Amino acid sequence: MRTQILDRRRLLERILLLLIILLAISISGCQKDSVIANAGISGTKASTSAKILDAVSCHSLHLGYFSQNKDDHTFDFTPYLFVFCPDHTVSALSDKNTVTGTWSTDEKQTVMNLNFNDPGNGVPFTLLNGDWQITANDYQTLGLERHLTFDESYLRFDLIMR
Numbered sequence: 001m002r003t004q005i006l007d008r009r010r011l012l013e014r015i016l017l018l019l020i021i022l023l024a025i026s027i028s029g030c031q032k033d034s035v036i037a038n039a040g041i042s043g044t045k046a047s048t049s050a051k052i053l054d055a056v057s058c059h060s061l062h063l064g065y066f067s068q069n070k071d072d073h074t075f076d077f078t079p080y081l082f083v084f085c086p087d088h089t090v091s092a093l094s095d096k097n098t099v100t101g102t103w104s105t106d107e108k109q110t111v112m113n114l115n116f117n118d119p120g121n122g123v124p125f126t127l128l129n130g131d132w133q134i135t136a137n138d139y140q141t142l143g144l145e146r147h148l149t150f151d152e153s154y155l156r157f158d159l160i161m162r
Helices: 002-026 034-038 049-056
Strands: 060-068 081-084 089-093 098-105 111-116 130-137 141-148 151-159
Touching: 089 111, 130 151
Parallel strands: none
Antiparallel strands: 060 081, 060 151, 081 089, 089 098, 098 111, 111 130, 130 141, 141 151
């Protein structure tokens, strides 16, 4: 009985911590979601670093779809909220843990590189690592694709509307 109470308390503390983090992100001085619209992105490949940075920075995104070689891995990432930061770091937050990594783009802004640390919790974040072709970068979606010899992957991040 006492163990159940302690487990519930820990869960509530984690949820409260996640809510505090989300609140801090939402009031951290970033502009509202209009930043993406003002970046001048029209659903085609972005042409400047500022456009991608404006589209993803200081916004809460969730992984809306991820498949690799026709295997759907979306469900593995459902609990996570992704936050891309201007210093090219990315955090995936859940009520149980935080996974960190980095992101960058090539000079022409046609390729995005993701590099997540392995959290060791069974969630395959390392499958997201590598170079991705940017296929969609609009008001609500960042679409990425990867076509290698033994790896055909599709990845989509969706903006969480406030």
